[in-house]
Amino acid sequence: MTTTLRHLARSAGLAALIIATAGMTGAEPAHGIAMYGEPALPADFTAMPYANPDAPTGGRIVTAEVGGFDSLNPYVLKGNVPWQLRFLVGESLMVRSLDEPFTEYGQLAQSVETGPNREWVQYVLNPAAKFSDGSPVTTEDVIWSFETLGTQGHGRYRGFWEKVEKIEEVAPGTVRLTFNVEDRELVMLAGLRPILKKAQWDGVDFAEGGLDLVPITSGPYVIDDFEAGRFISLKRNPDYWGRDAIPVEKGLHNLDEVRIEFFADETAAFEAFKTGEVTSTREFNVARWESQYDFPAVQSGDVVKSVLGHERPSGMTGFVMNTRHDQFADWQVRDAMLQAFNFEFINEAMTGGAQPRITSYWSNSDLGMDAGPATGRVAEMLERFKDELIPGTLEGYALPVSDGSERNRAGTAKALDMMSQAGWTVQDGVMKNAEGKAFTFDILLESGASENQSIIDMYVQSLKRIGISPTVTAIDSAQYKERTDALDFDMTYGRVAVSLSPGNEQYLYWGSETADVPGSRNLMGVKSPAIDTLIGQLLTSTDQEDFVASVKALDRVLTAGRYYIPIYQWNISRLAHAKxxxxxDVIPSWGDWNGWQPDVWWWQE
Known part of the structure; x- marks a missing residue:
C-alpha cells in the first residue's frame, strides 16, 4: 500500500465507526478535525511533527518574484496582490496539517464540534486571540468575516457562503454555522476562512483593492514597508498572540523579516540571487539547476542546494485552451493541438529530458487515473455519462508521445488528420475551413516568463508545419491578470495545484457554475454534467473506496477532455538558499508547500 492510501486508510476504521454511530448526538468538542476518521495528533500535542520547537528567532529571508503588485488586500478580486500575502498575515479558526491529507487543528479556535452528519460546525474561540493592533478577536469579527467574504470577497469564498443556512453566536465566544446542503467537506472549509477585524472596515468599501488600506489580521507577520511593484517587507510581530499560546505555532514563524523583491524578468531575478540580494529561490528547470548553480557563492558553501521529495499530486501545468472561443470548442481541434506539441523535443531542449511529463491532473499519486479502460467503481460512475464523454474517457486515453526529433512527423500527421476531422484542411499552405477562413489564435503570456516564451517559440514552429501561424502576445503582470480574470484569451499558461484531499475547490477549478464568472479558475471554460456530478460525489463520499474512485473518474474526464497541453511535472522540489x-530534518508529506517556507525555517548563524 502506498503512502497516500496509508494516510487515508489509517483512519478508515474510525471513519466507518463514526458514520455507523452518527445518530442522535454530534461529535464532542475536539482540538482538531479530519475529513475521515480522527486527527493523527492527540489533544495534548505540543508542536507539529515537522516543526522545530527549539528554533531560534531572528534573521531574514528574501525571495524574488517576476512582475509587480498594486494591491495589499488578498481577500478581494480587484488588484494584483503578492500571492504569498494571505498565507503570511492572515489566520483562520483552524489550520491544516502538512503531514495529513485533510486534517485541521485549532488556531483562532480552541475547539471544534460538529453535528451527527456534519450538518453544522461550532467553534469556541481562543480567549487569547488578538489582532495585530492588540484588540481581541471576537465572535462579531468572525461572523462579519464570513458574511463579508461570502458576499463581497474574492470568488474563492463565495461558493462556500451559498451553502451556509445561518451563522450565529450560540454562547459567549462560540460561533455555529449551519449548512443548507449535504456536503461533508463544508465543516473543513469553514475552519479555513480568514478572520478579519470588522471595525477597520466601517464606512469602507471592502471590495476595493489598492495600497491605501492594509487589512488588520491576527497573524504572526505584519506589513512593515513596501514600494509598489518593487518590494514588500513583512516583519515578525513580537507581540503575536499565538507564539507560545497554541501548539500549531510552536517553532513556526521564526524569521524576523520576510521580504519579497520584484523583478522585470527571470534573468534579473536569478542574477539578484547570485549576488546575495535574494537569499532563497526555487528552481523548476533541472537543466538550469545542473548547469547554472555553480557560481562562487555555491562553490564557497555560502549558498546551499537542497532537493526535497513530496507526496503531492502533479496538478496541471501547461497551456490551456479556452473552449469559450470557437477555435477550441471542438475536442478534435484540441487533440490536434496536443499532437502538434512536440513535448519530447521541447523537454530535451529545456531540461535535457530530465523531467517527466504530467500525464493527468492527479498523476504522481494514488488518486490519478489508471491506464487503459475504466473498470470497477470508476466505470460504474462514468457509465451514465457515456453518450456525452469525449472519446478515450471510458476506453482509455494517454498523451501523444513523439520520437524526440524536431520534425515529429507522426505527431504532425496525426494533427493534420484531427484538424481534417474537425473540418479544417491545409489550402495553399494555410489551415482553412470549407469557407476559406484561416485557423488562427493568440497565445497570451506574461512578460518576463522567459521559460514559457521559449517553449511557445518551439511550439509555434511546430504549428507552422500544419499551416497554423498563431500570434503571441506578452504583456505586463497587471494587464495579464486583468485579461485572464476577464477570461479574455485563446490560449495561455495555466497552473492548477490539486491535493490529496480534493473537495469544494474543484467546483472553482472546473465546475459549470464558475465557467463564465470573472476571475474564475476554470480557465478552459468546461461545462460538463459528468464533472459536476463527480465533484458532488467525492464531496458526499463516506468511505475511502468511493472517494478514491470519484477522483479517479474525475481525473479521466478532465484528462481525456484535452483542455490543457501539459508540460513537465516537479515530483521533487529544488531550493537554493543562504546557508x-x-x-x-523532518519533511512533511506535502513537502515544500504553503505553510512550510518560510514558516518552519529559521536563521542559524
Missing part, C-alpha cells in the same frame, strides 16, 4: 537559512 544560514535552515529547516527541520
Amino acid at each position: 544560514q537559512l535552515t529547516y527541520p
Whole structure:
C-alpha cells in the first residue's frame, strides 16, 4: 500500500465507526478535525511533527518574484496582490496539517464540534486571540468575516457562503454555522476562512483593492514597508498572540523579516540571487539547476542546494485552451493541438529530458487515473455519462508521445488528420475551413516568463508545419491578470495545484457554475454534467473506496477532455538558499508547500 492510501486508510476504521454511530448526538468538542476518521495528533500535542520547537528567532529571508503588485488586500478580486500575502498575515479558526491529507487543528479556535452528519460546525474561540493592533478577536469579527467574504470577497469564498443556512453566536465566544446542503467537506472549509477585524472596515468599501488600506489580521507577520511593484517587507510581530499560546505555532514563524523583491524578468531575478540580494529561490528547470548553480557563492558553501521529495499530486501545468472561443470548442481541434506539441523535443531542449511529463491532473499519486479502460467503481460512475464523454474517457486515453526529433512527423500527421476531422484542411499552405477562413489564435503570456516564451517559440514552429501561424502576445503582470480574470484569451499558461484531499475547490477549478464568472479558475471554460456530478460525489463520499474512485473518474474526464497541453511535472522540489537559512530534518508529506517556507525555517548563524 502506498503512502497516500496509508494516510487515508489509517483512519478508515474510525471513519466507518463514526458514520455507523452518527445518530442522535454530534461529535464532542475536539482540538482538531479530519475529513475521515480522527486527527493523527492527540489533544495534548505540543508542536507539529515537522516543526522545530527549539528554533531560534531572528534573521531574514528574501525571495524574488517576476512582475509587480498594486494591491495589499488578498481577500478581494480587484488588484494584483503578492500571492504569498494571505498565507503570511492572515489566520483562520483552524489550520491544516502538512503531514495529513485533510486534517485541521485549532488556531483562532480552541475547539471544534460538529453535528451527527456534519450538518453544522461550532467553534469556541481562543480567549487569547488578538489582532495585530492588540484588540481581541471576537465572535462579531468572525461572523462579519464570513458574511463579508461570502458576499463581497474574492470568488474563492463565495461558493462556500451559498451553502451556509445561518451563522450565529450560540454562547459567549462560540460561533455555529449551519449548512443548507449535504456536503461533508463544508465543516473543513469553514475552519479555513480568514478572520478579519470588522471595525477597520466601517464606512469602507471592502471590495476595493489598492495600497491605501492594509487589512488588520491576527497573524504572526505584519506589513512593515513596501514600494509598489518593487518590494514588500513583512516583519515578525513580537507581540503575536499565538507564539507560545497554541501548539500549531510552536517553532513556526521564526524569521524576523520576510521580504519579497520584484523583478522585470527571470534573468534579473536569478542574477539578484547570485549576488546575495535574494537569499532563497526555487528552481523548476533541472537543466538550469545542473548547469547554472555553480557560481562562487555555491562553490564557497555560502549558498546551499537542497532537493526535497513530496507526496503531492502533479496538478496541471501547461497551456490551456479556452473552449469559450470557437477555435477550441471542438475536442478534435484540441487533440490536434496536443499532437502538434512536440513535448519530447521541447523537454530535451529545456531540461535535457530530465523531467517527466504530467500525464493527468492527479498523476504522481494514488488518486490519478489508471491506464487503459475504466473498470470497477470508476466505470460504474462514468457509465451514465457515456453518450456525452469525449472519446478515450471510458476506453482509455494517454498523451501523444513523439520520437524526440524536431520534425515529429507522426505527431504532425496525426494533427493534420484531427484538424481534417474537425473540418479544417491545409489550402495553399494555410489551415482553412470549407469557407476559406484561416485557423488562427493568440497565445497570451506574461512578460518576463522567459521559460514559457521559449517553449511557445518551439511550439509555434511546430504549428507552422500544419499551416497554423498563431500570434503571441506578452504583456505586463497587471494587464495579464486583468485579461485572464476577464477570461479574455485563446490560449495561455495555466497552473492548477490539486491535493490529496480534493473537495469544494474543484467546483472553482472546473465546475459549470464558475465557467463564465470573472476571475474564475476554470480557465478552459468546461461545462460538463459528468464533472459536476463527480465533484458532488467525492464531496458526499463516506468511505475511502468511493472517494478514491470519484477522483479517479474525475481525473479521466478532465484528462481525456484535452483542455490543457501539459508540460513537465516537479515530483521533487529544488531550493537554493543562504546557508544560514535552515529547516527541520523532518519533511512533511506535502513537502515544500504553503505553510512550510518560510514558516518552519529559521536563521542559524
